[in-house]
Amino acid sequence: MALIALLVVVGIPTVIGIFGGLAKTSGGEVAVVRNGGWFDDNQVRQVIQPASGVTWIGFWSSMHRYPSQQRFYTITSRNNGGERTGVDVVNVPSSDGVSMGIEGTFYFALNLDESTLKQFDDKFGTRQFRGADGTMRNAWDGDEGWSSFLDQIIRPVIDNDLRQEVNNFRCAELVSSCALVQNQAANGQPAQQVNVNGQANNSNIAKVQDAVNRSFAQDIKNTLGGEFLTNIHFNLSKVTLPDSVQKAVDDAQAAYAKVSEAQARVVQAQADADANKKRQEGYNACPACAQIDIMKSIPSNVTVYAPGAAATVPLTNK
Known part of the structure; x- marks a missing residue:
């Protein structure tokens, strides 16, 4: 019984230590081995480079595995x-x-x-x-x-x-x-x-x-x-x-878009006014031209044009 007890106490830890004393690293890791035996110190024992074969690291030693890849x-x-x-x-x-x-x-x-x-x-x-x-x-x-x-x-x-x-x-x-935000007063x-x-x-x-x-x-x-x-x-x-500043930027961009739209309408209105002015100057120089443009603008479903003074102008061939 004493012999069996001795085998259990000494033999099993020895077997575990032997198999635990073999280790290797994968391709993406490097290992630092530290002593850990019953009578060893805890100093660094060795370094095992990536993708190693089976290596003896000693009884009860510990492995600190670190990434070796980028x-x-x-x-x-x-x-x-x-x-x-x-x-x-x-x-x-x-x-x-x-x-x-x-x-x-x-x-x-x-x-x-x-x-x-x-x-x-x-x-x-x-x-x-x-x-x-x-x-x-x-x-x-x-x-x-x-x-x-x-x-x-x-x-x-x-x-x-x-x-x-x-x-x-x-x-x-x-x-x-x-x-856009900093430009505002x-x-x-x-x-x-x-x-x-x-x-x-x-x-x-x-x-x-x-x-x-x-x-x-x-x-x-x-x-x-x-x-x-x-x-x-x-x-x-x-x-x-930050969200608060970005919101201010978005609001400023929206405001500038509205201003640009209003400015575009002003420019368009000015262009229309200039065109009307030039057109009127042409009509003053050529009254008949004004009547011709009036005739051209009459809708196709109108058959008689009455310009006034009891005068009528038929708009059909009949």
Whole structure:
């Protein structure tokens, strides 16, 4: 009985440890292995590169699996289209105080250098991060864990970089329609004249994107304490106005449309008046021409024309 008990206590854990000590990675992940045996320390044992074969990782060791492929972080107004649940837009102020909604995507990849990965796991693989849903997870705990890491560590850097760069431009320099609101007078003060230039707006948006691309990589390195992310690139897809400002823009566009319509009617009326004036001058010079035009304008169902003075003119051949 003692022998059986010894086999159960020692043998079963040993068998489990042997089979649990074999592992491999898929094509889209890299793994950092940490010691976990009964008498081992908890230091990093090894790094297993993507798409490995079966590898011996030691008894009771643990594997922290991280994404090895290019990843992205999207901020968008499309419901559930970004990294956070629901609508996710970075709202930052322009230099003239208008809140601007920024949408875009950050692309990056985890540095697969083994020594760098070991440092990354020491700094971020041994703690948990609170995701947008409030749940604490490890960075290596699947897609949810990785997203929690990005949301708590990377997102503040994104917000800060966008705030700094957008603040270098006025609202109308990024969104042309913003000028429709700023051109209107407020509280009896003269309107602020802002020129609408769509081509310049596109150029300014490209400047914001380029500036973020220059600053973001260095800011991420400083924040993380190492060059853990590589191939960082940002695509700015859209700049929007807050709902209240956009409504003001829509109202202004509708008002301008009504003004344009009224101006068109004024122009048409003036043209008609000028034409009538010229026509009357012609009739004064040629009274017979006036009578001829009158005859031409008589409806076809009228058979007799009575111009007055007891005179009648038959309008048929009979």
